[in-house]
Amino acid sequence: MKLTLIGNGIMAQSLAIGLVKNHEVEMIGRDINKLKLIHEKIPQLTIKELSDKEDITGKNVIFCVKPYALESVSVRLTGVADVLISILAGTKLDYLKKQIKAKSYIRTMPNVAASVQNSMTTVTGDIESKAIALEAFSSIGEAIWVNNETQLDIASAITGSGPAFLALVAEAIADGAVKVGLERHLAQHLVQGLFSGTASILKHTHPAVIKDSVMSPAGTTAAGYAKLEEGSVRDAFIKAIEGSFTKSQKIAEK
Numbered sequence: 001m002k003l004t005l006i007g008n009g010i011m012a013q014s015l016a017i018g019l020v021k022n023h024e025v026e027m028i029g030r031d032i033n034k035l036k037l038i039h040e041k042i043p044q045l046t047i048k049e050l051s052d053k054e055d056i057t058g059k060n061v062i063f064c065v066k067p068y069a070l071e072s073v074s075v076r077l078t079g080v081a082d083v084l085i086s087i088l089a090g091t092k093l094d095y096l097k098k099q100i101k102a103k104s105y106i107r108t109m110p111n112v113a114a115s116v117q118n119s120m121t122t123v124t125g126d127i128e129s130k131a132i133a134l135e136a137f138s139s140i141g142e143a144i145w146v147n148n149e150t151q152l153d154i155a156s157a158i159t160g161s162g163p164a165f166l167a168l169v170a171e172a173i174a175d176g177a178v179k180v181g182l183e184r185h186l187a188q189h190l191v192q193g194l195f196s197g198t199a200s201i202l203k204h205t206h207p208a209v210i211k212d213s214v215m216s217p218a219g220t221t222a223a224g225y226a227k228l229e230e231g232s233v234r235d236a237f238i239k240a241i242e243g244s245f246t247k248s249q250k251i252a253e254k
């Protein structure tokens, strides 16, 4: 399948690294010098500078610019794409339909782990393009169809923004270890192992069961866990997901 990425930022590049393994991929961006540097890193890519009348007729477009840049890029597009797949946070299908002409429309929310073919991506939109979208995004990790845009916006808070939330946890745990005397490089290494080991268990075990299996009566975990509760960490994460979802809804209102 031929795919056209419009945009050449962090996500377009992360997607490209995985997609080129199974697809013919073109990347269209506004800065040819940046595109040439990307081409050196991903030589299988075809690169093209965005023209003022960029014809997208018949293309499977994956749209990868920031939500605020949608209008300024869409005025430069002509023709009718076969399918327009957006990765833009919060930007509704109805709004995309007004801005860019295509036979069908899909919204997705991949994440930055696409760069290591481990994205957890949610997908929704016109059913006739479900298979194409799931096929493309399955080649960069796991892709799941959700029923509507509200579910996609909630999923965006978990999997789109989530790597930043978990990175905060990873950094904070290492900071705690350094505070009580461990060398930074060792703390960092241990945190990497912690995340990958816990992720493996989490695939088949409920989080509460993992917690109970680790926490002994009057033990070290219980002592640490009490401090997390004192700091309202659970409440903060619930609010983080709610805040991220609410922001998606506000982007959609514009």
Ligand SMILES: NC(=O)C1=CN([C@@H]2O[C@H](COP(=O)(O)OP(=O)(O)OC[C@H]3O[C@@H](n4cnc5c(N)ncnc54)[C@H](O)[C@@H]3O)[C@@H](O)[C@H]2O)C=CC1
Residues within 6 Å of the ligand: 007, 008, 009, 010, 011, 012, 029, 030, 064, 065, 066, 067, 069, 072, 073, 087, 088, 089, 109, 110, 111, 112, 160, 161
């Ligand atoms: N960074 C992430 O982890 C994720 C981001 N997204 C979505 O992906 C999209 C892109 O995000 P990033 O790659 O992180 O941003 P980025 O800033 O790295 O890339 C944005 C791209 O848009 C282009 N662009 C901006 N203004 C433009 C204009 N006026 N004309 C032409 N091109 C223009 C930039 O040149 C760049 O290629 C956003 O809509 C975001 O919501 C979705 C999932 C995860």
Ligand SMILES: O=C(O)[C@@H]1CCC=N1
Residues within 6 Å of the ligand: 089, 156, 160, 161
């Ligand atoms: O923060 C953002 O706008 C994007 C959406 C998901 C991850 N990053």
